[in-house]
Structure formats: structure tokens, C-alpha cells
Amino acid sequence: MTYNPQQIIARGPRLISESAADAIDGDLLLEGATYSILEEDEDRDVWRIDAFPTTEEESTRLQEVLANFPQLVVIAEQLADADWLAMALSGLPPVRAGRFFVYGIHDGGKKPHNTVNLRIEAGAAFGTGHHGTTVGCLQAYSDLLKKRGFKRVLDVGAGTGVLAIAAAKTGTKTAVGTDIDANSVRISNENSALNKCNARFVYANGLDHRLVRQDAPYDLVFANILARPLVSLSMPIRGALKPGGLVILSGLLRTQERFVKAAYLSKGFRFIRHIHRDAWCTLVMQKV
Template sequence: MSYNPQQIVARGPRAVAEAAAEALDAEVELEGTTYSILEEDEDHDIWRIDAFPTAEEEDLQIQRVLTDFPELIVTAEQLADADWLAMALSGLPPVRAGRFFVYGIHDHGRAPVNAVNLRIEAGAAFGTGHHGTTVGCLIAYNDLLKKSKFGRVLDVGAGTGVLAIAAAKTGTPVAVGTDIDAISVRISNENAKLNQSTARFVHANGLNHRKVRSSGPYDLVFANILARPLVGLSMDIRGALKPQGLVILSGLLRTQERFVKAAYLSHGFKVVRRIHRDAWCTLVMQRV
């Protein structure tokens, strides 16, 4: 029996919404779930979680987790059989993050001549540039580029490929992305072609894929995934980096910052910068 896609929305105070988002992250069965958390009404301290399950089991698991937080008002709305993701994205404005301008086909005419323009089509992948974690990564990378260039860049959990493509479009000759989802890899490679970018993407779980190893060691690693995988990959990311290499970590809530930071500090990293956007945190750390 086919699943009719739904959008699950949960609204409530920031502390409760962040706790619920952290509970979603902690569920192994929901590791690949697409959701966002953002502030909806500052005056009334209302934060909002939007989740987009792709199967009935995932739908039920998300709603089960959210029922553990009675202060949240949870609603679910069935989405049309049409390409609902593309329809939703068509209403999103383009994103400016430093020198980078991220847009979809519906905003092609708005791309400025003085920006690094990234046309990103999401399809069934995650990472259009609108999410606070992706914007945080682009802002961090934009500022790093003011001081240095990066010859080799790895994007772990590439999604739509926006970060590796951004690296390739700003002079990185070797930009490699990985994702555990084969559809995301296909979409990333399609986006690379759309942007006339040399970034390339491989289907891989972790950093041991032959093409990932052969292109390293890296000057910079993007890892925009989730808090627990970030911790689990800390030693592998260290091994993939050159001495003094940098990693941009995101996909973690502010409440998870200490947990992730501690793992990297214990493996010989130091904090260079942190960026907070909505409920999300982006960390820039350096291998020492």
C-alpha cells in the first residue's frame, strides 16, 4: 500500500521545541528524516518544527516522539500527490549568505552578477540552502575564504551538493561529496552539472570509500549531518584532514553544541568559531 505524504507541524515554546527536535535526532529509526526547526513568533515565544516523513512507519514514529511533549500543538496535513517538495520550494525566496546566492529555477532571473550563484534543485534530497544549518556553513565558508583558499574539500552528507559545489565554484580544484542516500548522490551530480561545477559525488557510508580516500587528505571538511553521526565520525574526519585542516560542523542544535564540541576537542581539535542561526549551531574547528 502506497504512502500519502504528510507534513507534520509542531508548535510550542522554544525550550520544548528544541527538546523535541533533540528527541527526533536521538531516534535511530529517524536518522534520515527531513525536518526543520525555526522561530515563528518571537513576541509569543512560539517555535515550529516541520517534518516531512516519506513512509507510514516514519510518520508514526515522528508523531510518537512528539506526543512525549504535551506542550506542543501537533497537526498533520496530507500533501497532494503532485511534486509537493518542488511546489513548496517554489515559494521560497533565494538565500544570500556572504558572497553566495542560492536559488531555484523559479528565481533564475534574480541571480545577481556580483555573487557566486548556486542554482540548487532539491528533488527528493535535503539541503536547498534555506535551512539554518546550510546557511551557517555557507557563512562560515565565506569568511574562511577571505583568508585562504582550499585545494581539497570534502562534503560529508552532501544532500543536494550545495556545499561542495560552493567550494568548486570558488576555486577548489578537488571538491568531493558523499551521501548514504543514492537519490541524493544523483541529485547532487545533476546540480553540479547545472552549475558547470567540477564537484563530484559518491554513494558512501562514512569516509572509507576508495574515491574519498584517494582524493585526500583534505584542507577542509564540511559535515552538515546530525549530532550523533558527527560525534561518531570525529576520528575519521581527523584522519581525512591535513594537519591544521579545518572542519565545518553543522546539523546540531544549540543544546547539542557542548556534546559535539567535546568529542572533537578530545580528538585534537580546537574551536575557531561558532555561528548560531535559529535553534541551530555551526562550529568551525581546526585539527591541531
């Protein structure tokens, strides 16, 4: 049976919305589910979860999980039978994060002259640069570049490839990205070509791929995924880094910061800083 694309929207107070997002992250049947959480109305304390299930089973499970939070108002809308993602992206404004300017083809005429300009076309991949997690990673990286450069960079869960491409366009000689989704790998490589840079992307689950191992150890690792995978990858990420190497972690809610931070502290990392954007957190930590 053909699945008709849906958007599930849930609105409610911040604490309830963040708890619901935690429940989505912790549900084994929703591993890899695509959703976002953001503040919609500060004065009324209204936060919004937007979820985009890819199967009927995922849609049903998302609605079951959200139903456990009666303070949320949940609606499910059918999306038009069209390239709805491309249509939505066409209306997104370009994004500035530190020295980086992320834009799509529809914003090509707006490129500033004093920024590192990244043309990113999303297709079916995550990471246009608009999400708070991606912006946090770019901002953290931009700030790090004020003090040092990075010869070898790994991007775990690359999505559209924006982070590895940002590295390749700011002096990184070896920029490698991985993703567990074959379409994302294809889109990332296409975006690398669009940006005329040397970032390359491989289909891999974890960090044990030959093309990942051959360039280790890395000076910097990006991991913009989800809280639980971040924790499970803490030791492999440590193994992929050179002594003194840095990791930029994101994809976690502020409520999950202690959980992820503790996992990395226990593996021999030290905390450098965090960046909060909307409900999301980005962590910078260093291997010691």
C-alpha cells in the first residue's frame, strides 16, 4: 500500500513538549523519526512539535506516544501529493551562523561578500541549516576557527553534508561524512560538488567503515544526530579523535544535555562549552 505523506503537529507548554520529544527519542519504534521542536509563541508558552512520519506504522506510533501527553493539542494533516519538501524549502530564508551563510538555489542572489557561502539543497535529507541543531554546530565551529584550523574532520550523520562542506571550505584538507541513509549520502556528495569542495561522503553505520578508518585520527568530529546514538557512539568517537581533538555534539534537547555530557565526561572528554538555541543544545568537548 502506498503511504500518503503526513505532518503531525503537537502544541503545548514547553515542559510538556520537551517531555514528549524525550518520549519520541526514547521509543525504539521511532528510532530515526524526523521531527523538530521550537517555540511558537513566547508570551503564551506555546511550543510546537512537527513530525514527518515516513510510514503508516511510524505515523500511528507517533500519535500513540503524543497521546500520552493530554496537555498537547495534536493534529495530523495529509500533505499534498507533490514534492512538498522542496516546496517548503523554497520559502525558507537563508541562514547566517557565525562566518557561514547557508542558502538554497532560490536565494543565490542574496549571498554576502564577507561570509563563507554554502549552497545546500536538501532533497530528502536533513540539515538545511535552518534547524537549531545545525545552526548550533555551525556557530560552534565558526568560533573554534578563530583560534585554530582543522586538517582532518569527520561528520557523523551528515544529512545534507553541510557541516563537512563548511569544514572543507574553511581549510580542512580531509573532510569525510557518513550517513545511514543512502539518499542522504547521494545528496551530500551532490552538495559537495555544488560547492566545489573536497568533502566526500560514504554510506556507513557507525565509525568502522574502511574509508572512515583510513583518515583517522581526526582533529574534529561533528555528530549531529540524536541523544541516545550520541551516547552509544561516545567511545567510537573517542577512538576516532587524536589527543586534544574536539567533538561538536548536537541533535539533543536541553533536557538531555546532562545525560550526553556525562557519557562523554566518563569516556575521558572535558567540557568546553554549550550553545542553546530554542529547545536544542550543542556541546563542544575535548578528548584528553
